Amino acid sequence: MPQSLKKLLALEIAHRIDAMRTCRKRALRGEDAESLHNLRVALRRLRSLTRPLQPLLTPRIRRIERRLKRLVQDTNALRDAEVHQQWLSRLAPDLPPPSPRRKDAARLSRALKSGRLKRDLNLLRERLPRQLAKTPKFALTRLLAGGCDAAQIELAHALSRSGFDDAVPQDLHNSRLLTKRVRYQAESYAVLLGDSRLALLATPCRELQDALGDLRDLEACAASLPQAEQKRAAARVRQARAECRERARLAWQDMHDRLAPTPLED
Incomplete structure (x- = not known):
């Protein structure tokens, strides 16, 4: 360290x-x-x-x-x-x-x-x-590393409880917040702790966070449209939803795989 x-x-x-x-x-x-x-x-x-x-x-x-x-x-x-x-x-x-x-x-x-x-x-x-x-320096290092590890474990559990396609909106929302926490900790602490594995999580975290955020915002906007406008916008909503869900599905699986324990960690 x-x-x-x-x-x-x-x-x-x-x-x-x-x-x-x-x-x-x-x-x-x-x-x-x-x-x-x-x-x-x-x-x-x-x-x-x-x-x-x-x-x-x-x-x-x-x-x-x-x-x-x-x-x-x-x-x-x-x-x-x-x-x-x-x-x-x-x-x-x-x-x-x-x-x-x-x-x-x-x-x-x-x-x-x-x-x-x-x-x-x-x-x-x-x-x-x-x-x-x-x-004490050793206590500070242990505290910081432990906090970052805890956030990753919590996110890994959230992504493992169900696949992306089976996740309900609240699961997606919670996973987005946890992803954001891990991302910002990776950006802040990876260099300070000399943790190369943590550093590699910053970019995929941002991709998952953005994808889940776009999906959430799309659904909120689509639900707010007046009934007559919903019919006119139906095709655009379907296309945007399909694009957002595919991005989120790929980012979800990538993050799940990155956080999965290796055989030596089991």
Whole structure:
């Protein structure tokens, strides 16, 4: 394991918090269409980075973690509206766009402007490296590796409970969330831990996450179409569904095979 694990992890935490600050400013300014997406990614990457560190966190930092989780939830409605419009333009291009979600946008803006969020990010950047410095290196390494292993095991179980074709929507949703967690941990911790196997999971995780996300968003958009429009859009929906399901099926099987234990691990 790298001798400078604590220092590298502290730098990674600082990098994630700085990225979160930058994305917060861009989202408030509404600079581009990707600002909301980038904010959500920055939030999830920061939370995925700290998730394996939970046993080390003080009650105060855990409260900050919960507030960051609520901030992610505050972005959900706006993100869903953005993706819904993208699918709507493909499935039913003649329909007018839905009304802007002004209340959701105002609530998110208030949360991003709050002094509490600024203080929370400052405190995380200051206090978390201090706690890492107090932790023995072998214990920190074991904690991080154990957290990453646990996420992979949970995802492997989710993919093994049923094949893709037999999975119900809730199974697909849960598998997507678990895949996202493993992906962000792979991107954050593979290099720090010197784990080449974990590093190889980042790209297939992203492919499965994207495929399951597209399928979920397609089904939500198709279900929201007015009855008359559903008939006109039926052929486009069938084609899009077939494409999404095939991508997801292949990515699901690939990830299942990658996480399957080798004979020596049985």
